[in-house]
Amino acid sequence: DAKTTQPNSMESNEEEPVHLPCNHSTISGTDYIHWYRQLPSQGPEYVIHGLTSNVNNRMASLAIAEDRKSSTLILHRATLRDAAVYYCILRQGGSEKLVFGKGTKLTVNP
Amino acid sequence: GAVVSQHPSWVICKSGTSVKIECRSLDFQATTMFWYRQFPKQSLMLMATSNEGSKATYEQGVEKDKFLINHASLTLSTLTVTSAHPEDSSFYICSVVLRNQETQYFGPGTRLLVL
Numbered sequence: 728d729a730k731t732t733q734p735n736s737m738e739s740n741e742e743e744p745v746h747l748p749c750n751h752s753t754i755s756g757t758d759y760i761h762w763y764r765q766l767p768s769q770g771p772e773y774v775i776h777g778l779t780s781n782v783n784n785r786m787a788s789l790a791i792a793e794d795r796k797s798s799t800l801i802l803h804r805a806t807l808r809d810a811a812v813y814y815c816i817l818r819q820g821g822s823e824k825l826v827f828g829k830g831t832k833l834t835v836n837p
Numbered sequence: 838g839a840v841v842s843q844h845p846s847w848v849i850c851k852s853g854t855s856v857k858i859e860c861r862s863l864d865f866q867a868t869t870m871f872w873y874r875q876f877p878k879q880s881l882m883l884m885a886t887s888n889e890g891s892k893a894t895y896e897q898g899v900e901k902d903k904f905l906i907n908h909a910s911l912t913l914s915t916l917t918v919t920s921a922h923p924e925d926s927s928f929y930i931c932s933v934v935l936r937n938q939e940t941q942y943f944g945p946g947t948r949l950l951v952l
Contacts (some may be wrong), residue, residue, distance in 0.1 A: 759939070770841075770930045770943030771881065814880070823869055823934045825941060827881040 731815045736832045739805045747800040747831055749815030754795050757820030762789065762800050764811040765830070771814065774800065810835045840865060841933050843944035850921055851952055857917045858947045860931030866911035867933035871941065872904075875928040887914040921951040 732750040739745040751760065762774040775782055775789045777798070782789040788801040802809055814830040844859045860870055868889055873881040885906055886894040893906035905917040918925050928948050932941040 761940075763941075763943075765881075768928075768946070768948075770932070770946045771941075772943065773940040776939060823941070824871070824883065824886065825932075826883060827873075829880050 731817060731828050733813075733815050733828065733831045735829065736834065738834045738836060739802075740836050741807060742804050745802040745805045745809070745833065745835075747802075747813050747815075747833065748797065749799070750797045751815070751817055752796045754817055755819075758817040759820065760789065760791060760795075760798050761816045761818050761825065762787070762813060763816065763825070763827075764809075764813045766808075766811045771827075774813070776818075805833075805835045807835050807837060809833065840935075840942040841931065841944040843929075843931060843947050845947060846945065847948040847950075849950045849952065852922055853920055855917055855919045856921055856949060857915055858929055858931075858949075860914045860916070860933070860944055862912045862933045862935075862942075865933070865935050867914075868911065868936060869934045870908060870914040871932045871934075872906060872914075872916050873930045873932070875930060875946075877928075881930060884916075918949065921949070923951045925949065926951045 759778050761776040763771040764774050765771040775787050777789045790799045812830040812832050814827050816825050842861045850856050870887040872884045874884050875881045883896050884899045887906050887908040889908045889911050895901045908914040928946050930946045932943040
């Protein structure tokens with residue numbers, strides 16, 4: 728499984744944008760970039776995913792580098808409820824498996 | 838609303854007993870379910886893939902005789918931790934993949950404490 732690299736932790740202030748980076752230099756052409764987040768003592772929650780083009784949904788935006796070797800999850804206005812561990816995961820095309828790395832623990836300050 | 842439920846949400850048992858955890862897909866047929874384990878301050882570790890009507894596929898290093906998985910219907914998968922020991926204490930999480938969807942929906946998790 729292709730690996731991803733994320734910072735262990737990041738901090739943000741409430742109502743400010745947050746950019747969570749992810750490096751995936753060994754990504755293959757059929758790998759999808761998925762982001763999930765996990766709030767304390769809960770199961771993970773889907774955030775967003777993409778293949779090549781940038782994606783937007785009600786939760787976040789995903790910016791994918793042109794060479795696809797990195798991506799950035801963007802929370803446009805962080806709230807206290809966004810404090811969680813964010814996982815960047817490469818899912819192989821044709822496979823449903825997700826292999827979780829260590830993720831980035833996001834702290835949102837009031 | 839929730840797509841996936843787990844029961845129980847937490848369980849305490851004595852060493853040597855077996856514990857069954859249920860994972861239900863609510864209102865949706867799930868051809869594939871996954872079981873994960875998460876130790877404190879660590880990431881999720883995939884244990885096995887549960888396919889309806891067939892044997893589960895276990896990840897390397899996961900004992901299939903220790904962690905019995907049954908996926909008897911399109912909405913229910915069970916994980917039985919047999920002869921549980923304190924080192925099996927963990928947060929067990931299931932997820933489902935719905936037909937023709939890209940995402941996984943995760944259950945709320947079951948916290949197991951083996952004394």
